[in-house]
Amino acid sequence: MAGKRLETTRNPQIAKAPTYIGGLDDILYGGLPVGRTTMVSGGPGCGKSIMGMQFIFNGAQHGQPGMFISFEEPVTAIRQNAATIGIDFPAAEAAGNVFLYAPPINRKINKSGDFDLGGLMAIIEGQSKAMNARRLVLDGIDVLLRYYDDVAREREELYFLNDWLRAKNLTTILTVKLPPNETSVERYDFLDYMTDCVIHLDQRVIDQITTRRLRINKYRGSGHGRNEYPFIVSRNGLNLVPVSSITLKHQKMGAFISSGNDQLDEVLGGGYRRGSCVLVSGTTGSGKTTVAATFADAACRRGERVLYIDFEESEEAMIETMRSPGIDLQPHLEAEQLMFLTTMPEARGAEEHLVEAYTAIETFQPRHVVVDAISACSRMGGEQVAFEYVVRLIYACKERSITCLLTNQTAGFQNVSEISGIGISSVVDTLLFLRLVNSTGEINRLLTVVKSRGTKHSNQYREFLITDTGFELKNVYSGEGGVLTGVARRVQETRDELDLRRTEMEIRYKEQALERHRTMLDSDHDRLQADVEAMKLELERLKLEYHIAAQARELRRQMRGGDKNDNDNSAFFNDLMRGEDDAR
């Protein structure tokens, strides 16, 4: 982070005072403007005071003494609130690095004639000289300003205070309370122009889950991150989710790594790519978790750590479920190759989930992260929130060259890379689609690779079988060229209707071939016998191939829900078969 911060600070004339708040300095390109005033605005309870406290306390820890003057709550309350986020103000006060001050503000003060903020300025100046303060927070300046029942005088006095503070070279935060759900109040709009840096915090409740956002509205003389950044208030205070921030430096996709299944590796054209994002999409019960667990199991066997974020079931239930397809994750867990993060999505806001995931990534240092399933993320507070959670997590993984395997439950083929309408396909490198097909009373699983960046993958459907030793892919087509170019047919036992029909036809053709052999043997045309036989067999083979292709196309069309008349070759095929029958 430090390296990135230096790299993005391109403006040498602006000195920065680091806030040392997780992620904030990154988007401030170093910190707040030294000797200038920053306004932090936001509704009640959205974290303004906490940001101020951290700015003062962290500064004091780094040799920058500071004053925290609150017009909103008494000093005892400030100390208590600070203690909940791990800030020990009494110790810093005793060391002389922090000065807390909270003069009571009585709005019913008697007034007679004009007055100014001379007392406050005298206190700031006197105290800052006494302790050599470099930083100042005026928390709830709007409360103080209510002394003037006069907007023009408020403005005049604040301008005066601002100029004065600048002359004193104090790096200052003014916090201003805004009514909930408002981004600005006309009365204090001028503060936006007056101050050098404007940070807005807000807190929204979406689907009963609290979401906090931070935005830098302005930073005079400096670049800054332009997005809205989610943040949480954790035990360590404000914590920004530091991704999708300044520069997204994704690592290139790495070497092939096994999906844990040879057949799938072959279909993928070699496997997944290290550091890529793999999305396993599919309907419920189609085998997504099995694919994910197979990958995790193989990675752990290679000695690579896997973080498994499970929103669907508990760690115990997940391990137990995977025993059925013969995947035993328990030893990896015990060997600390595998770490589970299991929480109910609705248990907390997306930012907290993200921070939890980041913390796990930082401490556990996994090579691969599995999220099962991102579709559950919408329960964190809506689709947009889920989208952001997923995208930010993917970016965090990409930045660290961590392979990311996500599962996603979908209703059909149309939205394989969507969480109920919000597409993440642009950030997905490999997309597998699993689905259940109902054919003549049987439920079968099918898998296809919809896309896979940087690999020469097959895009054919394959039957996907969950066995007691993982899963197995049945080749719909196979042959001399392998799966990629396969044309001939591999006979295999299957309960799949398609395979059944295939087998039936195979038997029929074998019988016919045998019959022809007998006829030919009876004839005198020994010389032509071999040729005729070969030609007929070749013709049969071609017809069979055609039939299989038509069947597969029909199946694909059904899966896509497409029009039946689209590319309908059945009539031609029927003619062909009739011709065959007539010939006989």
Add this chain to the structure above:
Amino acid sequence: MHDSHIKPKQQTFEAEYVFQLYVAGDSANSTQALHAFTKLCEEHFSGRFRLDVIDVLQDYRQALDNHILVTPTLLRIYPLPQIRVAGNLSDEEQVLSLVRG
């Protein structure tokens, strides 16, 4: 700044009225308040008052301890209850009614 920080000095303990006036140097509001209030005291509390003028620029600790954020601020220390009036005290009638309580 005016040299009359404490006046009149001879009435230290007998005063019926004890005031503190917090000023910030010789800013316009502070100068005006000092003039206005000195005049008011001489006219209405002659021989019965004590007025301490405190310049917060000289002694910020006084402002700190008494929570004087705005200047000028007049405090009526005695009689109780304490009364606090902010402003340049330009309206004599209003100020008088306030400090007489």
